C-alpha cells in the first residue's frame with residue numbers, strides 16, 4: 088500500500104469556535120465531538136454537539152462521537168440513552184475505549200462505525216489483531232508508548248492480512264498519564280463547585296515537575312508536564328503507516344495555537360516552528376516515538392545478590408553467624424558433610440566452603456541434614472546473616 | 483437468609499441479588515516469595531497468587547524460579563490451597579514469543595490459573611495451554627458487558643476493577659456467568675488500574691510492566707498556574723482499602739474470591755490479614771450475627787498502614803478516601819518479632835527480626851484461633867546459654883509450646899498500653915470507621 092507524505096488530521100476542540108477554527112486547517116478530515124457526559128474531557132453540551140456535527144458534515148468532514156469513559160453498567164445504560172437522544176444520524180462513528188462500552192455499542196448500535204482506543208497498553212500485534220477481530224473497528228487509536236518501528240511492523244502485518252482498519256496516533260496535545268473517577272481537587276478547595284470544570288497544576292514537591300490537572304464530572308485527569316509535539320515528524324508518522332494524526336487542541340488557547348499550526352503546516356520554517364512552540368508547554372516531548380526503553384532499569388529494583396538464579400540449587404539461608412563458631416542455616420534442601428556450598432551475602436560477597444560438621448540445635452552431630460529446617464554448620468568467613476546458600480555441582 | 487446488608491443500591495438491584503446463592507468466597511493471599519506463600523497457606527488462605535521471574539507486575543518482589551513454582555504448587559496443593567500465577571504485564575511481541583515454554587512449565591507444575599491483563603497474553607495462553615485464565619484488575623473490567631466480552635475471550639474469572647462495588651460485582655457475575663473476584667484489603671491505585679503511566683513518562687519505568695514508582699504517593703503543590711504557589715499535600719494518594727466489615731456482604735452477594743493486595747508486604751502482614759479475613763468469612767458463612775469486627779479491626783491496626791477506607795465496596799469512594807497525610811503510614815500498634823524456625827518438644831527456635839528481652843510480651847499468631855502469649859522468662863542462644871536480650875537477625879530458643887508450629891509469626895506490642903491487651907480501647911479513628919462501616923452495612 089502506498090502511503091501519502093502526511094497523515095490526515097483528526098481534531099478536538101474545547102468550544103464550538105475552536106472546532107470551527109480547527110477544521111479550517113489544511114488536511115483535517117475528521118472532527119471528534121466530546122460531550123460533557125460521554126467524553127473524559129468534554130466541554131460540549133447536547134445542542135453544541137448536534138450543531139457542530141451538522142456543520143462539520145456540511146463541510147464534508149467525518150464526525151465522530153467520543154464515548155471514551157470507563158463505566159459501570161448503570162453509567163453505560165445512561166450513556167446509551169443519551170446517545171439515542173442525540174440522533175445517531177449526525178455521526179459517522181463512535182469512539183470507545185472500555186471493552187464493555189465497545190460491546191454495548193456493537194450490540195446496541197450495530198450500524199455505527201466503531202473506533203477503538205487502544206492507547207492503554209496494547210503493545211503487541213497478537214492482542215491488537217484480537218481486538219480487531221472482536222469489534223471490527225474501522226479505526227484503532229494506538230498507544231503513544233509504541234515507537235515507530237513497532238507501528239511499522241503492526242501496519243505491515245495488518246496489510247498482509249488485508250485488514251482495512253485505519254491507524255491513529257496522537258501527534259499534538261497533552262499526554263494523559265493518570266485517570267481516576269475520584270474527585271481530587273474540589274475536596275481540598277471547598278470554595279470550588281464539585282460539578283465544575285477545574286484546571287490546576289500539580290507540582291511534585293521533590294522533583295519540581297508541573298503536571299496539568301483537570302477535574303470535571305467524570306473524575307480527575309493528570310497530564311505529563313511536557314506536551315507531546317510530533318508535528319515536525321508527520322512525514323515519518325505517515326511512512327510508518329499511521330493514517331490519521333490527532334491534534335488534541337482542547338487544552339490550548341486555540342485562537343492562538345491554530346493559526347500558528349496552520350502557518351507551520353503550510354511552511355515548516357524555523358520561525359513558524361518557534362511561534363507554534365510558544366503556544367505549547369515550555370517543555371515538549373516526542374514521547375516514545377523514537378524508542379521505548381521503559382523496562383530497561385527494572386533489574387536495579389531488587390538486591391541482585393539475593394535473587395536466586397533460575398537453575399540454582401538453593402540449600403537455604405543463613406539465619407545467624409557466630410564468628411569462628413558456627414553458621415545457623417534454615418534449609419530447603421538436604422545437604423551432607425563434605426558437600427561444597429556457595430554462600431552469597433546480601434552485600435555481594437561470595438564464599439565457597441565444604442561442610443565440615445553438621446549439628447542440630449540440641450547439639451547432636453549428624454552426617455546429613457536430611458530434613459529441611461534449622462541446622463548448624465562450621466563457620467565460614469565473610470558470610471553474614473541473610474546469605475543465600477547454594478549447592479555447587481562438583482565436576 | 484440473615485440478610486446481611488449490601489449497602490445503598492436500588493431495590494431492583496437488591497431483588498436481583500436475592501436470586502444469588504450465597505458463596506463462601508475464597509481468601510486469596512499474596513505470595514511474594516516462598517516463605518510468604520507458606521505463611522499464607524498456614525494461616526488459612528484458600529488460594530495464593532505469585533509471579534515467576536518475568537511477565538508479572540511486581541518486579542521488586544522476590545518472585546519465583548520455575549523450580550520454586552513447582553515446589554510452591556506441591557506445597558500449596560498438599561494443604562488444599564490453589565495457586566494462581568500472575569502474567570499481568572502489558573507485553574511486547576518478542577516477550578510473547580518467550581511465553582509458551584513458561585506456560586508449559588506452569589501446566590506441568592499444576593498451577594490452578596494464570597492472571598492476565600493483556601489481550602495478547604490472553605490469546606497466547608489460550609493458544610498454547612489449557613490453563614484457566616483470570617482477568618487481572620489491571621484490565622479495569624467494570625461492567626457486565628466487559629465481563630461478557632472477556633468471558634467470550636476465554637476468561638473464567640474477572641478480578642474486577644477496584645471501582646466496582648460488591649452489589650455491582652454480584653450483578654456482573656449473574657449477567658455474565660463468570661466468577662468474580664474483588665479486592666478486600668490493601669493499598670490501592672488512585673487511578674483506574676492500567677490507566678496510569680506517570681512512571682513511564684517521569685521515570686522511564688513502565689508501571690504496567692512492574693515499574694511503578696508510586697508517584698501518586700508523592701507530595702504535590704496545587705496552583706492555578708504552572709509552577710505557581712499553593713498548598714502542598716498528598717492529593718493523589720489513596721487510603722488503604724480495608725473491607726473487614728463488608729465480608730458478610732461478599733458472602734451474601736456470591737463473590738467468589740476476596741483478594742488481599744500486597745506481594746511486597748511482610749510475612750506478618752500476610753499472616754495477619756489472611757487470619758482476620760478468613761475468620762470474618764467463616765463467621766459470615768456460618769451466619770454469626772456478631773463476628774467480632776472490632777477485634778478484627780484491632781488486628782488489622784497492629785500493622786503499619788495508611789488510613790483505611792472501604793473504597794468502593796459499598797458505594798463510590800468519596801473525598802474521605804484520599805490519604806492527605808504527611809506521614810507515609812499510620813503507626814502500627816505492634817512490631818514484628820520474627821517467626822518460628824523450629825518447634826520441637828524441647829524448644830522453640832525463633833528467628834528474630836527485632837530484639838527480644840526477657841519478660842517481653844510475645845504474641846504468637848495462631849491460625850484460626852486467638853492470639854497466644856508465649857513465656858519469655860527464659861531466653862537462650864543457640865549454644866544453650868541463657869541471655870537477657872537477643873538482638874535482631876539472631877536465633878533465640880524459648881521453652882517448647884504445644885500449640886506452636888514452625889512458620890508461626892510472632893509480634894510484640896509497641897507500648898505498655900497495647901501490651902495490656904484486654905484494656906485496649908479503640909482510638910477515635912477506629913471508632914469512627916467502625917461506625918461508618920456499620921452505618922453503611924446497616
Ligand code: SF4
Pocket residue numbers: 670671672673678679680681689694695696697698699
Ligand atoms: S503511581 Fe499510583 S496510581 Fe499510578 S500505577 Fe502507581 S500506585 Fe497506581
